[in-house]
Amino acid sequence: MRLSLPDTLDREIIFKRLEKVLDPELDESILKLGFVKSIEAESGHLTIELHLPTYWCAPNFSYMMAEDTRRELLTVEGLHDVTVRLKDHFAAQTIEASVNAGKSFSEAFPDETSENLCQLSDLFLRKGYIRRQERLLQNLKNAGLSFEEIALLRIGDLYFENESCRIRRNNGRICDVGDAEVARQYFQRRAEINLDCSPTAPLIIDLRGNEVTAEGLEEYLIRARTVRVALQANGSFCTAVLAARKGKN
Amino acid sequence: MYKENGQEIFVVDGHMHFWDANPENWRNEYGEGWIRCFYDFHTALSPEEYVWPFEKYCKYGEDTLINDLFAEGYVDVAILNSTYLYEFYKNGFNTHQQNNAIKAKYPDRFILCGSFDPRAEEAGLDAFRQMMEDYPIQGLKLYTAEWRDGSKGWRLNDPWAYKYFELAEEVGVKNIHVHKGPTVYPLNRDAFDVADVDYAATDFPNLNFIIEHIGLPRLDDFCWIATQEKNVYAGMSVAMAFIHSRPRYFAEIVANLLFWLGEDKMIFGSDYAIWTPKWLIEKFMALELPDDIKEEYGVDITPEAKRKILGENVAGLYGIDLPIHREKLSQDEIGVKLAAGA
Numbered sequence: 001m002r003l004s005l006p007d008t009l010d011r012e013i014i015f016k017r018l019e020k021v022l023d024p025e026l027d028e029s030i031l032k033l034g035f036v037k038s039i040e041a042e043s044g045h046l047t048i049e050l051h052l053p054t055y056w057c058a059p060n061f062s063y064m065m066a067e068d069t070r071r072e073l074l075t076v077e078g079l080h081d082v083t084v085r086l087k088d089h090f091a092a093q094t095i096e097a098s099v100n101a102g103k104s105f106s107e108a109f110p111d112e113t114s115e116n117l118c119q120l121s122d123l124f125l126r127k128g129y130i131r132r133q134e135r136l137l138q139n140l141k142n143a144g145l146s147f148e149e150i151a152l153l154r155i156g157d158l159y160f161e162n163e164s165c166r167i168r169r170n171n172g173r174i175c176d177v178g179d180a181e182v183a184r185q186y187f188q189r190r191a192e193i194n195l196d197c198s199p200t201a202p203l204i205i206d207l208r209g210n211e212v213t214a215e216g217l218e219e220y221l222i223r224a225r226t227v228r229v230a231l232q233a234n235g236s237f238c239t240a241v242l243a244a245r246k247g248k249n
Numbered sequence: 250m251y252k253e254n255g256q257e258i259f260v261v262d263g264h265m266h267f268w269d270a271n272p273e274n275w276r277n278e279y280g281e282g283w284i285r286c287f288y289d290f291h292t293a294l295s296p297e298e299y300v301w302p303f304e305k306y307c308k309y310g311e312d313t314l315i316n317d318l319f320a321e322g323y324v325d326v327a328i329l330n331s332t333y334l335y336e337f338y339k340n341g342f343n344t345h346q347q348n349n350a351i352k353a354k355y356p357d358r359f360i361l362c363g364s365f366d367p368r369a370e371e372a373g374l375d376a377f378r379q380m381m382e383d384y385p386i387q388g389l390k391l392y393t394a395e396w397r398d399g400s401k402g403w404r405l406n407d408p409w410a411y412k413y414f415e416l417a418e419e420v421g422v423k424n425i426h427v428h429k430g431p432t433v434y435p436l437n438r439d440a441f442d443v444a445d446v447d448y449a450a451t452d453f454p455n456l457n458f459i460i461e462h463i464g465l466p467r468l469d470d471f472c473w474i475a476t477q478e479k480n481v482y483a484g485m486s487v488a489m490a491f492i493h494s495r496p497r498y499f500a501e502i503v504a505n506l507l508f509w510l511g512e513d514k515m516i517f518g519s520d521y522a523i524w525t526p527k528w529l530i531e532k533f534m535a536l537e538l539p540d541d542i543k544e545e546y547g548v549d550i551t552p553e554a555k556r557k558i559l560g561e562n563v564a565g566l567y568g569i570d571l572p573i574h575r576e577k578l579s580q581d582e583i584g585v586k587l588a589a590g591a
Contacts (some may be wrong), residue, residue, distance in 0.1 A: 025466065057565035090282060119338070127469075225545075226509070229501050235486075236432060236495045237293075237466075243295035 002038035009041055009078050012050070017072040024064055024121055025234040026129035035065070037087055045081040046073055053238035059091045059109060060117055068098040111247055125193055126207055131231050132186040133204065134224035139165070139178035141221075151214040156199030158183060250532060250575075251323040253561065254437040254550075259560040259571050262327040262526055264426070264461055264486040264518030265349060267314055268343040270307040279510040286422050294490040299525055301463075309522055311351055319358065319583050320590075322519070322526035323561065326569065326578075328360045330426060330461070331392045336397070349384055349390075357577045360567055362390040362426060362482050365417075374416060385455050387567060394444070407446035409565060414453050423457055424484040426567050429471070430487050431464025443470045450476035452499030457566050459516060462487040468502065482509055482566070486560070492532045496550040500538050504546040512554035516563045530559065 005011055018031045030036060030050065037049040038183075048069060052062055064082045073082045083100050086092040097102045098108035142148050149170065155167050158177075165183040167175045177183075191197050195209050202211045204220075212220050251258040255577030258344040264540065264559050270284035278578060288306050305313075318324040329352060334342040341347065345363045352359045363386035365377050380386060394402045403410065417425070443464040450458050461484035475481040483506050505513050517533070519526040543549050564571060578584045 180516050222508075226472055228468045229498075229505055230466055230470075232498060233466035233468060233502075234431070236491060236498050239292075240494050241289050242295040244289065 001036055001091045002040075004038075004040040006041060007230055009046075009076070013076055014039065014046075014073065016071070017076055020072055021065060021068045022128075024124040025231070026238065027124065027131060028235070030065055030069070032142050033239070038060035041079070042248050044073055044079055045083070045136045046076075046079050047083045047085060047088050048073065049085045051087045051242075058196060059095065060105060060120065062086065062089060062091065063099065063105045063108065064117060064121060066095055066103075070099055078220075101163065121195075127231055129186075129189045129195075129207065129225055130224050132182070134221065135182045135205065136186045137217075137224065138178075139182055140167075143167075143175055143177045145169075145175070146214075146219040147176075148214040150204060151202075151212065151217055153203040154199065155187075155197065155201050155203055158203060160184075177181055250325055251534060253534065258556050259564065259575065260323045260325050260526075260530065261517070261560040261569075261586060262318060262322070262324045262519050262521065262527060263459070263484055263516040264330050264565045265318065265327050266343050266523075267311075267348055268332070268522070269340065269347065270338070270342065272307065274338050274390075275337075275488075278336055283334065283342070284513050287523055288393075290487075290490070292466070293503075294494055296493050296528055299528055301522075304481065306522065313519070315355075315583065317525050317527070318363070318521065320519075320587060321448055323530050324526050325518075326360060326499065326564070327360060327521075328426070328518075328563070329362055330431075330500075331362050331364055332390065333364065334395065339529055343368035343532070344461045345380065346387065346583065347386055352385060355572065355581060355583060356385070358583060360387045361385055362388045364390050364392070365413045366395065366397060367403055367407050367413055368400055368411055374412065377416060380421070386422065388425045388426060389422055392428050392429070392460060394428070405445040406452075409451070411452065414449065414456060418453065418455060422454070422478050424459060425456050425491075426459045426461050426484060428461050429464040429467070429469055429496055443467050443474060446471075446481060447474045447478065450474070450481050454480055456480060459563075459566075461518065462505070462520075463502075463574060472505060474512065476509050481514070482562070483515045484518050485515060486520035486581075487520065488525075489517065489533070490524050490531050492529060492536065496532075497539065497542075500536070500542050502552060503536070504538060504542050504548055506570045507548040507550065507554070508546045512550075512557050512563060515558045517559045533559070 005014070015031065018036065019029045021030050022028060023030055023033055023035070027032060035049040035050050035052060040047050050069065052065070066086060070082045070084050073079060083162050084096060086095055089095070094108055127212065137150070152170065153167070160167055160180045163180045165180045167177050169175050187197060195205060204212050204217070204219070206212055251260055270280070270285065272281070275281050276299060284307055292300050294338060295555050318327050329348040331345040332342045333344050346362060348361055352361045361384065361551060363380050363384060366372070369376065376477055393404060427446065429446070445456055446460060457480050459482040460471055460475070463483045463485060475483065488502050491502065495511070505584070519529050534555060545578055563572070579588065
């Protein structure tokens with residue numbers, strides 16, 4: 001990534017904001033995915049260049065990422081203007097012109113689709129919730145917790161120490177249940193889709209906010225596993241295509 | 250025919266193309282866009298030694314196809330998935346008329362798919378009947394995301410689609426291949442949603458619905474539907490291509506299909522010429538599921554399962570009698586050449 005920022009701007013804040021911009025299908029930040037090609041700023045105007053996996057990346061998803069990038073960066077203190085550039089994308093011109101003028105997707109592509117980007121983005125946020133929850137469930141299982149025990153857990157039974165996630169088991173013992181990041185991402189998404197995040201709420205709830213019983217957990221996990229594998233399809237596809245494109249360039 | 254340890258495996262390529270994407274055939278920028286998108290898939294997931302130059306990829310011709318499938322690619326019978334795309338290609342991308350040229354030359358080697366578009370309504374029904382009379386159509390390939398006069402797609406449960414399914418039943422076409430896969434620019438991804446399969450499969454229990462590309466990236470939605478509907482099958486092309494660069498991920502997909510659908514409902518396809526069958530089949534025959542995946546899903550891929558997936562399942566759907574068909578193939582032009590070369 002090429003960086004050219006004046007000292008007056010806080011780099012860390014910029015990266016923090018970009019962490020929040022997700023590829024909706026991959027459920028990972030564009031920063032982590034390596035989509036950010038360059039960031040330059042001068043007298044309060046930042047220009048960011050994104051390199052998406054394929055020249056033909058669906059315009060709606062490309063639009064979402066460009067729009068989110070601009071929105072997030074405009075909240076950074078010291079920036080009054082943000083220009084997003086899409087490198088090597090078939091609809092770069094249209095997307096850039098509209099996103100940078102603050103227009104919506106349907107204004108930019110009136111003939112392209114009847115889709116509502118908010119609904120689409122919501123669908124992926126919800127599938128992403130299941131995926132993140134599945135990772136946490138696997139960690140709990142791997143730590144030796146039974147379904148009965150998992151079903152009884154409340155959010156407050158979980159805490160972080162250093163970069164690990166710990167749990168107070170009902171026998172009073174403390175148990176390490178893997179990387180803190182897994183649980184953090186789960187809670188972050190849980191809050192984003194407005195599910196109860198209070199300490200007394202059950203740790204595992206479904207998308208409707210209902211508790212999952214011990215008897216239901218096994219099947220719930222089997223289904224969650226398939227959702228995860230499904231979500232990884234585009235990720236596997238896009239990263240392979242991106243790698244091939246980078247090799248060619 | 251794939252031979253291993255004295256065993257012969259009958260191979261059907263459930264999904265392949267004989268396309269013409271030469272620049273002369275591009276109607277507009279979408280024609281170029283489409284084939285470049287395919288080419289990205291090709292270069293991204295093929296082993297390096299199997300990557301073609303773009304020019305060859307646009308139009309590879311009959312000799313290349315025959316060689317890649319039957320001489321080098323172990324394929325015995327191939328299903329020609331006709332794709333029209335007249336709004337992107339002047340003469341169409343690979344229509345049943347174009348495909349019939351090789352079908353006519355090697356009738357036992359190819360299964361020819363026709364198609365319908367319910368948006369043609371009443372007039373299309375007559376055209377459909379005519380197509381069935383004029384061409385040796387054995388299956389249908391449906392493309393719900395195809396553009397037509399300003400419409401960006403249709404659904405399998407549209408009322409007019411049902412009239413076509415009724416007609417398909419009447420004229421005796423049983424196997425319906427439906428493209429439900431990754432978005433290909435410039436098609437609208439909504440139209441690849443798999444929910445409509447559920448309705449059509451329930452309402453037409455005598456038809457078989459082979460969901461090409463297993464609904465990727467909507468594998469989850471596909472699995473729920475396919476588990477409930479007896480007549481829904483997993484067309485594995487595109488998913489197959491992960492076997493080289495993402496082998497563990499491929500193993501997980503296979504484990505999911507085995508778990509939800511079982512080995513009798515899975516169908517191999519290369520999606521040639523996006524990828525070539527030779528390496529896909531060699532790697533598939535060598536595939537072993539990692540122990541942790543086997544344990545987690547409680548499934549395994551046996552030699553018998555591989556045999557079914559590579560050919561027997563879909564041969565069954567098309568009523569191919571294997572011993573009789575093997576005999577026929579050994580005597581056609583390709584079979585004779587192969588025997589002479591062996």
